[in-house]
Amino acid sequence: xxxxVTGGAGFIGGAIAKRLLEDGNEVYIIDNFKTGYKFNxxxxxxxxxxxxxxxxxxxxxxxxxxxxxxxxxGQSSGEISFEEPEYDLNTNTxxxxxxxxxxxxxxxxxxxxxxxxSVYGEEKSKEQFSEDDKTNPKSFYAVGKLASxxxxxxxxxxxxxxxxxxxxxxxxGVGQNLENLKQGMVSIYLKQFFDKSFKEIEVKGSLERFxxxxxxxxxxxxxxxxxxxxxxxxxxxxxxxxxxxxxxDILKLIKTQSKIDKKIVVxxxxxxxxxxxxxxxxxxxxxxxxxxISFEDGLKKMIEWINxxxxx
Amino acid sequence: xxxxVTGGAGFIGGAIAKRLLEDGNEVYIIDNFKTGYKFNxxxxxxxxxxxxxxxxxxxxxxxxxxxxxxxxxGQSSGEISFEEPEYDLNTNTxxxxxxxxxxxxxxxxxxxxxxxxSVYGEEKSKEQFSEDDKTNPKSFYAVGKLASxxxxxxxxxxxxxxxxxxxxxxxxGVGQNLENLKQGMVSIYLKQFFDKSFKEIEVKGSLERFxxxxxxxxxxxxxxxxxxxxxxxxxxxxxxxxxxxxxxDILKLIKTQSKIDKKIVVxxxxxxxxxxxxxxxxxxxxxxxxxxISFEDGLKKMIEWINxxxxx
Numbered sequence: 001x002x003x004x005v006t007g008g009a010g011f012i013g014g015a016i017a018k019r020l021l022e023d024g025n026e027v028y029i030i031d032n033f034k035t036g037y038k039f040n041x042x043x044x045x046x047x048x049x050x051x052x053x054x055x056x057x058x059x060x061x062x063x064x065x066x067x068x069x070x071x072x073x074g075q076s077s078g079e080i081s082f083e084e085p086e087y088d089l090n091t092n093t094x095x096x097x098x099x100x101x102x103x104x105x106x107x108x109x110x111x112x113x114x115x116x117x118s119v120y121g122e123e124k125s126k127e128q129f130s131e132d133d134k135t136n137p138k139s140f141y142a143v144g145k146l147a148s149x150x151x152x153x154x155x156x157x158x159x160x161x162x163x164x165x166x167x168x169x170x171x172x173g174v175g176q177n178l179e180n181l182k183q184g185m186v187s188i189y190l191k192q193f194f195d196k197s198f199k200e201i202e203v204k205g206s207l208e209r210f211x212x213x214x215x216x217x218x219x220x221x222x223x224x225x226x227x228x229x230x231x232x233x234x235x236x237x238x239x240x241x242x243x244x245x246x247x248x249d250i251l252k253l254i255k256t257q258s259k260i261d262k263k264i265v266v267x268x269x270x271x272x273x274x275x276x277x278x279x280x281x282x283x284x285x286x287x288x289x290x291x292x293i294s295f296e297d298g299l300k301k302m303i304e305w306i307n308x309x310x311x312x
Numbered sequence: 313x314x315x316x317v318t319g320g321a322g323f324i325g326g327a328i329a330k331r332l333l334e335d336g337n338e339v340y341i342i343d344n345f346k347t348g349y350k351f352n353x354x355x356x357x358x359x360x361x362x363x364x365x366x367x368x369x370x371x372x373x374x375x376x377x378x379x380x381x382x383x384x385x386g387q388s389s390g391e392i393s394f395e396e397p398e399y400d401l402n403t404n405t406x407x408x409x410x411x412x413x414x415x416x417x418x419x420x421x422x423x424x425x426x427x428x429x430s431v432y433g434e435e436k437s438k439e440q441f442s443e444d445d446k447t448n449p450k451s452f453y454a455v456g457k458l459a460s461x462x463x464x465x466x467x468x469x470x471x472x473x474x475x476x477x478x479x480x481x482x483x484x485g486v487g488q489n490l491e492n493l494k495q496g497m498v499s500i501y502l503k504q505f506f507d508k509s510f511k512e513i514e515v516k517g518s519l520e521r522f523x524x525x526x527x528x529x530x531x532x533x534x535x536x537x538x539x540x541x542x543x544x545x546x547x548x549x550x551x552x553x554x555x556x557x558x559x560x561d562i563l564k565l566i567k568t569q570s571k572i573d574k575k576i577v578v579x580x581x582x583x584x585x586x587x588x589x590x591x592x593x594x595x596x597x598x599x600x601x602x603x604x605i606s607f608e609d610g611l612k613k614m615i616e617w618i619n620x621x622x623x624x
Contacts, residue, residue, distance in 0.1 A: 082470070085409055085413075085463075086406065086409060086410070089401075089405065089406060089409060093401065093405075093459070094398065094401060097397055097398060097401065097452075098398075101397075134446060137462055138466070138469075139466070140409075140463070140466065143459050143462040143463060143466070144459070146459070146462075147405070147455050147456070147458070147459040150449050150455040150458075151397075151452070151455060154450070154451070154452065154455070157450075158394070158583075271470075
């Protein structure tokens with residue numbers, strides 16, 4: 001099979017591309033290196049450098065036909081979307097439109113989209129969200145992702161392109177960018193624990209905040225499964241574990257597993273940061289039967305990886 | 313006061329600009345004549361020709377400070393948005409972002425936005441919608457308008473720009489473009505009744521379809537009121553009469569009032585056409601106390617205007 005993976009130089013896109021190649025497929029990648037890195041791109045992939053919201057980049061695909069388009073790339077931080085909202089609209093919404101039009105033109109009938117739990121926003125006294133709940137996006141990022149989901153629905157109904165919109169919750173794991181201190185709670189704390197230049201751990205906001213942490217291997221597996229299993233067809237799905245893990249829990253487990261002890265300093269929260277939401281994932285569980293990796297196990301893998309990284 | 317009205321060469325924007333000028337204000341207009349006409353632009357307005365989703369157009373405003381920005385312009389047909397979805401995203405969403413950024417930069421604290429009932433889409437066995445109902449946009453047009461509403465909410469919360477998003481239902485009245493046979497049920501039928509080159513009236517779809525018809529003078533009045541009355545502040549409002557008028561009713565009343573009798577031919581419906589929805593307008597009525605113009609009275613005004621038009 002032949003696949004396109006956008007954002008293949010990023011943490012998630014790179015991991016998906018890698019798995020698809022291991023399974024013997026042909027994989028095209030588009031990335032503009034705005035947040036991605038060359039080392040994430042698997043060697044066997046056919047790489048096109050460029051911004052996938054621009055015609056000039058799409059044209060480089062030269063009409064190649066794909067069995068599935070995995071649109072994974074895009075600016076992925078609510079916080080950062082406030083700095084460049086226009087870029088956010090282009091990279092997260094216009095890009096989806098252009099890739100759907102490309103799919104339509106080249107007769108590609110399947111489109112898998114990396115959406116986000118951020119579309120739910122946050123409501124007082126509501127922590128768990130299911131796909132039927134009202135959306136309430138609070139950042140440019142979330143608005144753009146939600147608009148993309150609606151585009152998928154239109155292209156499915158009007159032009160017969162099947163889609164799956166995966167509302168990823170908090171993804172972590174081996175391969176995550178430890179240098180980005182603005183995104184990824186687990187990687188941010190791990191960096192501060194393991195990097196000796198940090199004398200203490202800064203927690204921006206309450207220790208009671210929580211996340212629904214899902215391991216990268218599960219994300220890869222579910223995302224690829226979505227392109228194969230017809231139960232995923234034309235669905236919007238929460239991709240989370242359905243479990244709350246508080247900041248306090250994360251720090252405690254890192255401390256135990258890493259055997260590193262540093263002082264925790266709690267400072268002010270960052271703009272637009274969510275206190276916490278977690279997934280009602282019963283829709284996912286009804287069609288995806290494998291057990292999801294626990295945070296204990298996922299963190300263990302990540303710490304082993306970091307130990308090798310820091311000791312090599 | 314100094315105001316900016318986008319789409320001031322269009323039916324609604326032009327009428328708003330005219331009223332603001334009559335009330336002694338200074339009015340700037342931006343329009344690209346994609347669907348607007350020079351004759352709609354009031355003579356006393358300061359006119360800037362261009363696409364308001366482009367920096368080059370916004371720059372022509374030269375940092376002028378406005379008391380309120382009325383963002384009325386944009387592609388306004390669900391059906392047509394399928395032909396040029398990218399233009400639709402730019403003109404209806406990117407434009408809102410750029411104008412909000414301009415407001416932020418120039419310290420404009422009020423933004424009135426022409427949204428649409430199309431954001432509700434259509435659901436089986438549900439005809440009346442209130443602002444708290446789920447949105448379900450079925451066209452690129454509706455997706456873009458909805459994303460704009462979310463941008464307004466973000467700019468209000470993050471940067472203190474007050475907004476009102478007016479979800480216009482079906483606007484009709486004196487000044488409407490009778491030559492556009494793709495948009496405006498009342499004007500489409502009137503054209504066919506009054507233009508002698510039409511031997512019969514073609515109705516595309518069921519006679520039982522219905523609309524919530526609101527007269528242009530009410531739209532102008534409510535839209536300007538929204539910029540003055542603090543009850544409208546940071547609100548999304550249905551702007552409709554709360555009354556259903558079927559296609560059959562419209563045709564019957566035109567026939568009675570115009571004393572023209574032509575054969576009615578029912579043909580297939582157009583893609584994406586709504587069967588009908590109407591407004592729950594209790595939120596509007598709780599803050600706007602004037603009586604709305606009935607369809608009988610509105611149609612009478614329109615027919616008088618057409619009679620003058622066709623006999624001069």
